[in-house]
Amino acid sequence: MTITPELIEQHQLTPAEYQKIVSLLGREPSYTELGVFSVMWSEHCSYKSSRLHLKKLPTTGKYVVQGPGENAGIIGIGGGWVIAFKIESHNHPSYIEPFQGAATGVGGILRDIFTMGARPIAVMDSLRFGPPGNSPTGEHNLRILTGVVSGIAHYGNCFGVPTVGGECIFEDCYSANPLVNVFALGVCRENEIFYARASGVGNPVIYVGAKTGRDGIHGASMASAEFTEESKQKRPNVQVGDPFLEKLLLEACIEAMKTGAIVAIQDMGAAGLTSSSCEMGSRGGVGIDIDLDRVPQRESGMTAYEMLLSESQERMLLVAEMGREDEVFQVFRKWGLDAVTIGVVTPDGNLRVRHHGELVAEIPNPALADEAPRYDRPHNVKPYRKARLEPPSHIPGSKGLNADLLRLVASPDLCSKRWIWEQYDYLVRTNTIVGPGSDAAVVRVKETGTSIAMSLDGNGRYCYLDPREGAKLAVAECCRNLATTGATPVAATNNLNFGNPERPEIMAQLVEAIEGIAEACTFFEAPITGGNVSLYNETLGEGIYPTPVLGIIGLMNTAVPTPVKFRSDGASILLLGGLGANHALRFGSSQYAKVILNQLWGLPPELNMAYEKRVHDCVREILADGLAESAHDLSDGGLAVALSECCTSEIGAGIRIEAGERVEFSLFGEAPSRILLSSSEPARIHEIALRYDVECPLVGVTMKKQLQIGDGNAMWIDIATADLKQSFEASLPHLLHTHNAG
């Protein structure tokens, strides 16, 4: 087949990129080779727009065993054990086919973890959809939401990994571009880590797992383009997942690794056979020869092009020690899986592919993996934002603060996500000490006395108003969640969800956000050990809010944790960190502005990282000393919403605070660095706070069945906690039910 300009364009390669291919090969590529280059050089696989800036991220630290560049990052947790963890997006497939898109997103990240030798012990997901309910796209958004949730449940539950937490946010900008970011974490012994570096000339290259079919061809390229009206035609590009097969693959891989016969192993994710073989070869500085006739195939008549680009799920490629293939085969036979030698490690650094006896591709591995284009995309403009900076001259007064609070706790972003997380098995493997619905999830490692706390956070509204500060706030929020659980942050992973990087004002968002993450992760000593960049999150030219999602993990001793909710009445309530500054300029990014005022303006909350960190250190000491009955950080919705979340149907609170500039700002402003504590020993907490130079006003006392907030003269909030709970819990099922019925 002749390579025409049209064909090059269809493969999303620019003329300049094509010229680079020609010069790297010293000839015109074949059609198959063109396909291989197009996926390996896609944005999704090559990070060509972001790589330059990702270098700014801190990647080393005292706990880091493996930073970015492998299938997952690895950190040491002591006692000879390590954990592997990473986050990855499956945004584009989830829009086209929500159930399978999300399911295979879970499958992909799980393989990234166990390909390193680690058994997955926790999953979390960060989801963003268009608003459900009464909007033109409400019905559609709902279908995506329910599809994605059942896809995640289907895969994770059957595989046997608990889904222990996450977040779910709704904004118009995600209507045509939902975000599905999945985080996974696994555990293994330090001396049993596996890497994806092929070595040993003559060693066999073995294909294991599912057979190759025509599904998912060009999935990676699809994830690297904007959506158009024709995108629905891309449904065949979405893969189909089989969690049972993945479970078999997990058990077989871990068992095979124990034979000692495996040299290197890599999962076949984006760009399937192509990327796994050329990345393993490239990392190890060797070549790989593959004979496609030996690849287990699900259907007949597949071309080399199709086999190389297929993204059929639940497949792995591994390099075994020459002569010890049978040990590997035996394990896979036991689990009923295909395991076939399809190639061999060679000395020359080339990926060489044969099909029906003919050489169909011969490409130097480094050309695919390392020589991919890198762009310094223009970004010397202000990051894209349409929202006004100045607050509106008149911010309408509240029509009723009680009603406002009830509306807020029932709003889609803030309401209970129980309807979602009860569909996930969050307990399997019996390690879940803190499950969904808390500040951070906590999973114990049975083999050591250590538990892992983990938090996912991102805030598109904040980042839209100021990508740099918004990104820093996300890092701070994660670290605060961990601290509130008693854990110390040790490492991070990030998922950068942005629009089209070829637009300078979008590229500026990306660069600003990366620099913000770099600054905050350095400051909070949470180095980035891996992650994912998802660009081109635009449909018909309309982009999403810039949405960096941070996943930060922390370590703590295994113990029964301090709960979020109040435990007894008559306990003192302290606001560690103080009331914080809440002004009109920064009120426009709040949930109050979104839900009650239906507006967005100004700037995100102001973050003082040094103060924030002192608050974290302080709360860790308070919790370690067992001084708090409950602990919960302030986040979206501010003080009043956080207080509502601390209440149970039996225990409420009586709060007295000074009215600031506006009562709404004090109640609903979203300043960071604040944690609500309840305690019977406030004096000892004050002592500790004083030592850390952190404000810690006594703001009230817990009491039976009522939440009351006022300044001593006026009572602003006075609601039965049962009503708060009802609004909080019933909202999401109600939204979904009324729609299903109508």
Added chain:
Amino acid sequence: MKVGIVVFPGSNCDHDAWYAINRNVPHSLQSEAEFIWHDSTDLSKVDAVLLPGGFSYGDYLRCGAIARFSPVMNAVKKFAAGGGTVMGICNGFQILVEAGLLPGALLRNQDLKFVCREVTLRTETADSPFTAKLRKGQLLHMPVAHGEGRYFADEHTLDTLEAEERVAFRYIDNPNGSMRDIAGILNRERNVLGVMPHPERACDSLMGSTGGLGIFESLLSSVPALASAQAEGPLCATL
């Protein structure tokens, strides 16, 4: 005594049951759990059999519909027929029902969704090896986690179960639409129990509840250790 935990390829609560028996149950009971691979047919070395939760062979058809044909299930049927004690949890319950060791069926949950939450069970009989250490009427907290847990049987079967006091546990807060709130049932000989909730997930206060310990303590102290007296070494190592 020795409990054999059957491992189907898609079992995923096998290690949890193993951990509960080997780590959470008091040492004084001198019990231990071992794994039995699904193609094994030899149960002569164990005193009781536990079918754990999970997705036996993927369960893309009806849950447990394929597992009933596995080699180990033939052995389990013989084991039970000979008076051996057998407990099926979640997927294990589904398999016991499919294999005909227990009556009725487990249908998709009433709201068609998977549900994971803590529930409260009422112990309905203390007359079984699984409940001997519990009081009739005793409330137990433990989680459910299933998509197909709605117990269904015809009226006659349900009446028989009640008349013979074979309903072992009932939900106080029925999570799945099970008929007559049934969460667990016994066979006529009372040596086979199927229970939908997960006692093995409620054996450690770190997990929030120890409501399942009583069931394991009953089982492990009721069954005499006969077979294990002659057994040596693991039957099948899948760890």
